[in-house]
Amino acid sequence: MAVVVGRRPMRTVGTGVAHHHAGATRSGGRRPASRRKSDSGRPTGAARSSGENHVLIPQGRVVLAPLTRQRSYGNVPQPHAILYYQERTTKGGLLIAEATGISDTAQGYKDTPGIWTKEQVEAWKPIVDGVHAKGGIFFCQIWHVGRVSNNTFQPNGQAPISSTNKSLKPAVRANGIDVATFSTPRRLETDEIPFVVNDYRVAARNAIEAGKRHPITFLTPDILIRNILNYPNTGFDGVEIHGAHGYLIDQFLKDQVNDRSDKYGGSLENRCRFALEVVQAVTDEIGADKVGIRLSPFASYSEAADSNPEALGLYMANALNKFGILYCHMVEPRMVKLGEKFETPHSLRPIRDAFKGTFIAAGGYNKEDGNKAVSTGYTDLVAYGRLFLSNPDLPERFEIDAPLNKYNRETFYISDPVIGYTDYPFLPSDV
16 A cells, blocks of 8 residues: 555546647747646646645565556557556555657657557556556556657657757667667747647546546545555556656756756756646646655766756756655666766765655665665665566565576667567566
8 A cells, every 4th residue: 555645635637638739830930739727827727736745665665667668659658558567566565657659749759658648548548557557556657758759759750859959979878789860959939838838738537537537526524544455446656757868858957058047057956847837737737745856966867967957956856856856766776878877976865864754765776775875764665677677576576585587788779569568577476
């Protein structure tokens, strides 16, 4: 059972399926996303964050990290993902779904899932229901790649959008073989940014709808303890805003990328404005108790570095406290480059101490240093990626100190629905 302290009542929302994208259209103009409003001008039924803090303690404190797998053909989640996520579900455990695009401009990789069309939302429903059937807690990571793309992934072959018009250099892909090339991005105009923020809001609403079969409203006191098994027909339990790894939000946060001169660039406060506007929109839409964010202030993925990463992390931690979101998911300073550990004097400890909600640390952890991080109060939870990918029963293996399967990098991003995906073995039943 997951225990959430200080949780506000959940609410019902509309269908929330978007059929738009932010940025340039075929004619080169810009159009706003549709938005359902009340007489006051705010989204109908929107719940404003109270600023109170929430605490999430999943079973075992072991979290499935979001892992891109590139098996969602045509950006639509596939039935084989039902088994993949169910295999990694334990009762009361937290799973964070792979990075999921918020709009048709959000894509930068082949066969990654989205959540902006009705087809995509419907395709997520059996996957979400499968996790809930085993008692898991499931968050959807909502994502926009920004300039980490090229025009072949973009609607009408347009330029990717970003905080900047600076191009990325060609880079070897994560499989270590293929070389990715990137188109010159188009710098978002100041008046376009609210439309992109709205895409995150709509994606969050769609995630909460993905799996819902009938409306459920909880009328509760300030403290709610919910056993998800009692409510198997809800959608995702929440969303994680992807603000890490050099993608769109990170392109605003980092001063080595953000070269803007408007209210979204320059000072630390300005560079964090876009990220915090996204947090505000998403918490207003679905409630702060169903929102997390992932950040990587120390990383330099996709040429996104910052001259003072600790100051950036601390500023965001303190700013996030005002929204009372459920958790902050931080990538360890040692993970400067994708998949590689480096020695560093930096630590997440000051940021962890500043943030008042649940804290999740990720990046190169094994069982021993994960246990130490939790027992010393360095973090509340530890997210595991590659070890969970290759060991669907990772929490059980940790519990009984069983040997681990070795992961195979060559099958991380292939399109096969079984190989390297659902064929990693479980422990024998007699162990």
